[in-house]
Amino acid sequence: MGNKILIADDEQNIVISLEFLMKREGFEVSIAVDGEEAVEKIRAEMPDLVLLDVMMPKKSGFEVCQEVKSDPALQSVRILMLTAKGRDTEVAKGLALGADAYMTKPFSTKELVERVRGMLAEG
């Protein structure tokens, strides 16, 4: 398949699991550890999907999401937001800012993989 996935999260302990998981699915994986790096890598690598954490240094996931979605050149990039904030209002905010999907931590890795597969199939 060769889909490109960007994992943007500053927590090494989740990145290691996500990386393993995505590679195992046969995706090409790159990693960003803060908001700014995430935006740079999205522009440079044009990934098919970004696993985007909300709480990141330098730029929050919300900001990254807004920037990406407002750039027509990046239309094809799908965003799945991962967040440790479980409140309905925050889910609503993420979706309103253009995230394609939203998952609240802690999540089931199986569900995550299914969501990713589904989103890539749609695109």
Added chain:
Amino acid sequence: MDARARFAVAIVVLGLLMTGPFLISAALVWMSADPAEQQLMIDLIGPRLPVGALMTILGFAVGVAVVRNLFRQYVQGLLRMAEQQHLMLEANRDFRIEEKGPPEVCSLVRTTNALAQQRDELLRDVEAQITAAKRSVEEEKNRLAALMSELTQSVVVCNLEGRILLYNSRARQQFRALSDAPSVAGGGELIGLGRSIYTVFDRNLVAHALETIQHGLVSEHAAPVANFVTTGGAGQLLRVQMSPVLTGGGDSGQQPEAVRDMPGAATRSMTGFILMLDNITRNFENESRRDQMLHTLTEGNRAALANVRAAAEMLDYPDLDDALRQRFRGVIRDEVKAMSERLDETANEFADALKARWPLEEMLGADLIAAAQRRVEARIQVPTKLEEVDETLWIKVDSFSLLQALLYLVNRLSDEFEVREVRFRLSSAGRLVHLDLIWSGQAMSTETVMSWELEPMSFAGESSPLTVRDVIERHGGEMWLEREKVRHRAFFRIVLPAANPQEAVDSSLLARGEGRPEYYDFDLFKWSERSHGLDDRLLTELTYTVFDTETTGLNPSQGDEIIQIGATRIVNGKMLRQESFEQLVDPRRKLTPESIPIHGIQPEMLLGQPTIDKVLPAFHAFASDTVLIAHNAAFDMRFLQLKEKATGVVFDQPVLDTLLLSQVLHPHQESHRLDAIAERLNLHIVGRHTALGDAMVTAEIFLKMIPLLAEKGIRTLRDAREAAEKSYYARIKY
């Protein structure tokens, strides 16, 4: 013609009546006789004339005596009686007329005395009734004042214009916390009888709350109240409950309760409102701490849980190589460890906040023990004694259930082990308090005794679904049994959380002046805002700030400065001793030694005091909306005015001067010094020569002057000002 002249006329008339007819008939006989007969008459009567004259004089004397006597008894006697009646009427009510003189006069005296008697009885009756009525009103007022001061809640009552009619000392404390200048005016510039509540609360906020209540009244809501939360000056958070003061008087007052409460009776109109204030700053902090804790425990753990869960799920994959497997295990170990630490930290940090969930009250530990002693002795008839009781300890308890638990334990000790005496002990252990219930007697097994705490408490006809354990847990405490083998004693130790000592009500706020504090003035209900200026307001109905300053010297233009301001307030013709203002001021210059005996302020007393730019704004707020009064006001005003530029505080309210008013009242007196005036007006002076002391004397003098001025036709502020301007002293410039 007075009585004496009438007496003289009566005597003359008597004389004429006695001699007149005889002389006239003698003259007539003389003229009708011929000379021979005349000669015969002379011969016949001549030698006997002295006898006739003597008889006439005798008769006249008897007549005069009779007239004089009649005059004494009837005319002078009645006159004297009239004077005595006058005396009875005015000077001496107890005087009674003596029964003297002829029976007619005596009967008049008796009637008069009886009338006086009747009048006295009536008067006494009226006086007694007035006294009784006054006493009952006074009692009611005192009861209300006592009730208000006991309330742990702050209560402020205002009329519809937002003027404060009543407040309690708790409210005063709370307002002190709201004050921007707590050290200077002690909140006195915010709370005070007749002051506007709008200096504390936004007018719109109050108006909105009033509207809500009006709405509730119209829709016949049972108890219309409005709640709002507002921020005070110093960032304090206040929760306010407003309820209306409804008319009970007037026409509606005559109606029976049932009629008044009937829908549509439409007599429930508002005359004022009651504010109950709650400073929730601390609650609010507690609540945000609790929120924060919840947040750390929930949201804060989401990310960590996600890491653990993902790593754990990765371990399920069979195609995992060993190095990765180790790394995932490492992730799980690290994350779980970090979560445990976070949990501990949170639990420690917020332990207090968790405990505070029960509605526990703060109480002096010694009070709880005293209550326990009383109840144990009364209900279970077991004598009690005290061992060391630390009287300074405050505990946070639900006293009802805790006392129940103690009683229950004593009851079982007495029933099952025949314990005949228990002792209490209270000691401090860091943030905890040990409450010990001690007894001596036969040995008992720990299991037996400790099983009591798991049974529902029931004793002496009281039963509760709670167990001792429930109660102890409710307090966030613990309980165990300990033995003192040497002394053959055992005790239950109950460990309770200590509380911070409650702020005791500042006694200086209560104790100033004698008697009951003037925290209320219901006459203010009658106030109404006049649209016209103060000029035409009566002197009796104005609010005054009476003040005095002590200064470094007499020449403000040459750098003399204020070192003390003292002021008191007059509202509705009463001086409010509680609402005074007294503040020393750092003059930022040296005191001259010769001035020290005058004001009695030593240089070291001024160290660390606020400077005038801090004090004047507070004093300005204290004096806002009032008329200023000072003795020799020109002097004090000059000091205030010279500071206008530097402080930006302008005192532009009307000013009255008791010195000038005294000159108006007694233009021929030499001295118009404060002492001299006070002496003239029969005022006893205590505590003079401090700014506040002098201000109070000035206030009392002014209050005495108001009726005297009214006698001279000076009734309004305008009258007073114009009269003062005309007076001689007004021409002297300071």
